[in-house]
Amino acid sequence: MLEKNQWFTEVYAPDGSAFSLKIKRKLHEEQSPFQLLEIYETEHFGYLMVIDGYVMLTSRDNFFYHEMMSHTALFIHPDPKTVWIIGGGDCGTLKEVLKHPGVEKVLQIDIDELVTRLSEHYFPELCASNADPRAELKFIDGIQWVKDATADSVDIIIVDSTDPVGPAEGLFNEDFYRDCFTCLTDNGMIIQQSESSLFHLQLQSDMRNAMQNAGFPHLQTLFFPQCVYPSGWWSATIAGKQAVSSFRRNDAAKKPFETQYYNSDIHQASLAQPEFFNKAMQANG
Amino acid sequence: MLEKNQWFTEVYAPDGSAFSLKIKRKLHEEQSPFQLLEIYETEHFGYLMVIDGYVMLTSRDNFFYHEMMSHTALFIHPDPKTVWIIGGGDCGTLKEVLKHPGVEKVLQIDIDELVTRLSEHYFPELCASNADPRAELKFIDGIQWVKDATADSVDIIIVDSTDPVGPAEGLFNEDFYRDCFTCLTDNGMIIQQSESSLFHLQLQSDMRNAMQNAGFPHLQTLFFPQCVYPSGWWSATIAGKQAVSSFRRNDAAKKPFETQYYNSDIHQASLAQPEFFNKAMQANG
CATH class of the missing domain: 3.40.50.150 (Vaccinia Virus protein VP39)
Incomplete structure (x- = not known):
């Protein structure tokens, strides 16, 4: 089991899979007029941007x-x-x-x-x-x-x-x-x-x-x-x-x-x- | 957070990532002279074989x-x-x-x-x-x-x-x-x-x-x-x-x-x- 405060997980429910990145901390969370944006610092992928719960991009890949x-x-x-x-x-x-x-x-x-x-x-x-x-x-x-x-x-x-x-x-x-x-x-x-x-x-x-x-x-x-x-x-x-x-x-x-x-x-x-x-x-x- | 009895998760620690498959149940677990084998039935990937905690294969992919x-x-x-x-x-x-x-x-x-x-x-x-x-x-x-x-x-x-x-x-x-x-x-x-x-x-x-x-x-x-x-x-x-x-x-x-x-x-x-x-x-x- 992945501890919630140590991992960001995106579940892809229709195909029963999930991908997780180990995080150091959440740096930012803000609701725009259109969507919820979050920024995390990860252990091995640099920074991570998440929009409405979905991974948008990481520094690394x-x-x-x-x-x-x-x-x-x-x-x-x-x-x-x-x-x-x-x-x-x-x-x-x-x-x-x-x-x-x-x-x-x-x-x-x-x-x-x-x-x-x-x-x-x-x-x-x-x-x-x-x-x-x-x-x-x-x-x-x-x-x-x-x-x-x-x-x-x-x-x-x-x-x-x-x-x-x-x-x-x-x-x-x-x-x-x-x-x-x-x-x-x-x-x-x-x-x-x-x-x-x-x-x-x-x-x-x-x-x-x-x-x-x-x-x-x-x-x-x-x-x-x-x-x-x-x-x-x-x-x-x-x-x-x-x-x-x-x-x-x-x-x-x-x-x-x-x-x-x-x-x-x-x-x-x-x-x-x-x-x-x-x-x-x-x-x- | 993924409930342990509903998901099989493989953590890839050196790069701080993890992949999970939603499971219906564990069907088999057996220690051979060489390694620990597990078989799961997944929700969307058919059967899953795991050796020593690592995903070996699924029916689907x-x-x-x-x-x-x-x-x-x-x-x-x-x-x-x-x-x-x-x-x-x-x-x-x-x-x-x-x-x-x-x-x-x-x-x-x-x-x-x-x-x-x-x-x-x-x-x-x-x-x-x-x-x-x-x-x-x-x-x-x-x-x-x-x-x-x-x-x-x-x-x-x-x-x-x-x-x-x-x-x-x-x-x-x-x-x-x-x-x-x-x-x-x-x-x-x-x-x-x-x-x-x-x-x-x-x-x-x-x-x-x-x-x-x-x-x-x-x-x-x-x-x-x-x-x-x-x-x-x-x-x-x-x-x-x-x-x-x-x-x-x-x-x-x-x-x-x-x-x-x-x-x-x-x-x-x-x-x-x-x-x-x-x-x-x-x-x-």
């Missing part, structure tokens, strides 16, 4: 997620200049996007400013590029932003959101994807975190169907490890106006910046679809 | 591990006919190896017969091929077996063992690898489970050094998800007398049997090495 949510899409697109990040208030995805010298403008749109304020304090390494003149942070409703935006105005939309419950629920449906399609330029694409293929196959299938119904002809799900999320195995799904299964491999191999997980081989590897995933997606159309 | 420990090596070797499995008493790896029609003889050598007896009872699907005339099960010391074996007598040695503590400790050192080298035929290779790159980089580096020092010129670490093992991300390391980074891709793509995770794309993908892994292995020689 957030690089898997942030690198795979950004560099994959940016090396698929032939020449991305404008990027919107919907969610992503911890600024880790923003930092990765800004590593690309060709990017001219990145807009981060998180509904909850408190996520960014706490990240600036506890995860300063993720916020190191927030003052980059190409970056702009807005704290407004991303769904409304996309609905109101000008057509053909953005190259890549990264949906770096919480799970599809609470404020993020409206980010996983056809209406939202249709608005994204309108905003995107001709080579444009959306990339969205899409949970675990071991636990959430139906959600992945529903997402892909909704993206297709919204007009995106090209889909690709990417797979990568993420220790602190349910099952330890995570995914992102890309929906593109053009093909998204190939990427600028030479550019990725010669990337002018450091990463911890991502490289051109890892990009190619993330495209490989397990047998059971292929069968499930075929069965569900 | 063992396919990742068993497929990646077998088909990778068998599709790298040009024509594998003889396979030894050291450990592997649950017979899941044996079942996968026997799916290859060209294999003529598989010897499974687990020191602890109780693992197999309990697997026959609780994981009959893994033992479905135990009566195959090509299969032979021995319950003896695998380290001694390899030491005493005839030179050039086996194509592939699969080391499907517990962690490098207790009875399996001697399976992670240079003397053992040297004996394996002697037993293996010209195209021969050993494949061994090699823990998590997030938690056990030093062990992986030590293993690779020991394999090289034992005479193997070609090494390849493979990466794959494994929800119930520490960090949810696991690996196997292959040491070969010949190159092990390419495989019979066309044969894998046309494999005459079903799998749940493995396919030719997944095989290729498992070869991709994360940036931090590359750096650590270079730094450690």
Whole structure:
């Protein structure tokens, strides 16, 4: 039995599993207008941010997620200049996007400013590029932003959101994807975190169907490890106006910046679809 | 807090993390001459086998591990006919190896017969091929077996063992690898489970050094998800007398049997090495 004052535990009830991190202490707890945020200091994972009881990120292993949510899409697109990040208030995805010298403008749109304020304090390494003149942070409703935006105005939309419950629920449906399609330029694409293929196959299938119904002809799900999320195995799904299964491999191999997980081989590897995933997606159309 | 009678928890103390599965009840507990075995019925993962407090396998997700420990090596070797499995008493790896029609003889050598007896009872699907005339099960010391074996007598040695503590400790050192080298035929290779790159980089580096020092010129670490093992991300390391980074891709793509995770794309993908892994292995020689 894990002593409650020594461990933070996230139970994933639908699949009867739980993941725990040993903690030194709770550093912060605050209710924003949208959600309950907590910060812990862990024994071996650095700082831990929790939103509404769910693990969001740790200092130690957030690089898997942030690198795979950004560099994959940016090396698929032939020449991305404008990027919107919907969610992503911890600024880790923003930092990765800004590593690309060709990017001219990145807009981060998180509904909850408190996520960014706490990240600036506890995860300063993720916020190191927030003052980059190409970056702009807005704290407004991303769904409304996309609905109101000008057509053909953005190259890549990264949906770096919480799970599809609470404020993020409206980010996983056809209406939202249709608005994204309108905003995107001709080579444009959306990339969205899409949970675990071991636990959430139906959600992945529903997402892909909704993206297709919204007009995106090209889909690709990417797979990568993420220790602190349910099952330890995570995914992102890309929906593109053009093909998204190939990427600028030479550019990725010669990337002018450091990463911890991502490289051109890892990009190619993330495209490989397990047998059971292929069968499930075929069965569900 | 997780109620002890409702959850099985494995704490991974060196990295301050824990993984738990919700259980219906404990079905069996027995001390063999070598280790303590427990069987639980879980809520969502089928049956669970635990050895000395560590999760060994569940009905639901063992396919990742068993497929990646077998088909990778068998599709790298040009024509594998003889396979030894050291450990592997649950017979899941044996079942996968026997799916290859060209294999003529598989010897499974687990020191602890109780693992197999309990697997026959609780994981009959893994033992479905135990009566195959090509299969032979021995319950003896695998380290001694390899030491005493005839030179050039086996194509592939699969080391499907517990962690490098207790009875399996001697399976992670240079003397053992040297004996394996002697037993293996010209195209021969050993494949061994090699823990998590997030938690056990030093062990992986030590293993690779020991394999090289034992005479193997070609090494390849493979990466794959494994929800119930520490960090949810696991690996196997292959040491070969010949190159092990390419495989019979066309044969894998046309494999005459079903799998749940493995396919030719997944095989290729498992070869991709994360940036931090590359750096650590270079730094450690």
